[in-house]
Amino acid sequence: MRLAIAAIFLISGLHGTAWAQKTPDPRTLPNGKTWTYDADSGHDIMRTCAACHGEFGEGGGGGVYPRISGLHPEYLAEQLRAFKSRARENIPMIPYANERELPEKDVLDVTYYLASITPPKHPPSDDVPMDAFQRLILAKQAVQIPRQPGDIETGQKLYNADCMECHARDGQGRVKKPPLAQQHPTYLRAQIALMLSDRRKHDDVDELMRTKSPKDWDDLWAYVSTLDD
Ligand code: HEC
Ligand code: HEC
Structure with missing residues (x-):
């Protein structure tokens, strides 16, 4: 598992997003503890979210569940806090977005984890040499929107x-x-x-x-x- 996680980071690193470059500084949480980004914890929390949002946050359910990978960590965190306070209504997420399931430390870990993934615009082309595992991960992370009807x-x-x-x-x-x-x-x-x-x-x-x-x-x-x- 550790190896797989390391490989994912390596790959997402290759497609690094502007947001991911900013390594967050240690912060003091509302409960007085210090937070420094823990990528393993972010990955673990994401397992809960994957049922709806996909393994890499690429979205799911025919687009009912949004893509959340590669979004700015501040936007993601603000939305999660809004779900927790019910300032933004999100009934499916009520069991997950509450203080017990998702304390502020977890909000930060999972949002920085999601921000570190840049969804490619296309699955990798056959011409690009890479190993099968890398190809599989990039294909899963890709978010390609089909052309919508209209002018x-x-x-x-x-x-x-x-x-x-x-x-x-x-x-x-x-x-x-x-x-x-x-x-x-x-x-x-x-x-x-x-x-x-x-x-x-x-x-x-x-x-x-x-x-x-x-x-x-x-x-x-x-x-x-x-x-x-
Ligand atoms: C049971 C399904 C489900 C699970 C599990 C779930 N979500 Fe969601 N999530 C949703 C739905 C549905 C929406 C869209 C709500 C709406 O239409 O406004 C959403 C929206 C979001 C958004 C807002 C995206 C945007 O562009 O504004 C974020 C961020 C998000 N979820 C993060 C998470 C995280 C992080 C987890 C895991 C801790 C998680 N979600 C778990 C169903 C789920
Ligand atoms: C003055 C700035 C501004 C303009 C102009 C603007 N938006 Fe937005 N938009 C925002 C902000 C800020 C948010 C995030 C709101 C929040 O925090 O919930 C947003 C969110 C959204 C979302 C939700 C996305 C998500 O991931 O949940 C949609 C959809 C959207 N805007 C569509 C549009 C469209 C379509 C237009 C043009 C007709 C538009 N916006 C013009 C500032 C703007």
């Missing part, structure tokens, strides 16, 4: 006008503004529905979201689904 050009205009400023030109987001690229469309659409019904907070919902027609949304997600091509 890509119109979607690009909408995206650039309304979303790019925060979610970035390449859709990969920045710090506490999560990526929309390489995120499952079923999940993204569900979040918009929650925002429109005031069950999840988002900036400027009236201007950015309430003004859009079903066709606008199709076009927007069609464009976003090409960002990982």
Whole structure:
């Protein structure tokens, strides 16, 4: 097992994310204990999450369970804290996101672990030489969004006008503004529905979201689904 974990780190290291470079400093937790990142603990905690979010946080259930790998650790931690306080509603996660199951130390370990995985945009091509184990891991970690129906050009205009400023030109987001690229469309659409019904907070919902027609949304997600091509 240790070997497997080491190999995974080696591989994710090769595809290192910008977030993963920042080694967190030791911190004092609310209970007075010190926290320093423990990757083995992060990996262990992730086993609980894997049932829904996939072994490497790549998402699952046809996109009902979001991709959580490679997201910024501060965004991930903030969402977990919001689930724990119920500021963000998430009924399936209630048994996991509470102080007993997921104390602050575990929130930090699992979020830094998830942030250390960069999901490749494609499974590795047959031309690239690598051993079978490496190939298998990278194929499992890959998050490739199938092309969504809609007009890509119109979607690009909408995206650039309304979303790019925060979610970035390449859709990969920045710090506490999560990526929309390489995120499952079923999940993204569900979040918009929650925002429109005031069950999840988002900036400027009236201007950015309430003004859009079903066709606008199709076009927007069609464009976003090409960002990982
Ligand atoms: C029983 C299934 C289930 C398990 C187990 C589970 N989750 Fe989730 N998780 C969900 C669902 C469903 C959502 C989406 C909720 C929504 O639609 O807003 C979610 C959303 C999230 C999000 C928000 C992602 C985003 O982009 O905002 C994070 C972060 C997350 N989960 C982390 C975890 C971690 C870490 C664990 C393990 C400690 C875990 N989850 C275990 C079902 C699960
Ligand atoms: C002013 C900045 C800003 C703009 C502009 C913006 N967003 Fe966001 N968006 C955010 C932030 C911040 C969050 C995280 C909210 C949270 O912490 O729960 C977010 C979250 C989201 C999420 C949830 C993603 C997830 O992983 O759970 C979706 C979907 C989303 N935005 C879609 C859009 C779309 C579509 C547009 C353009 C029409 C847009 N946003 C424009 C700041 C912005």
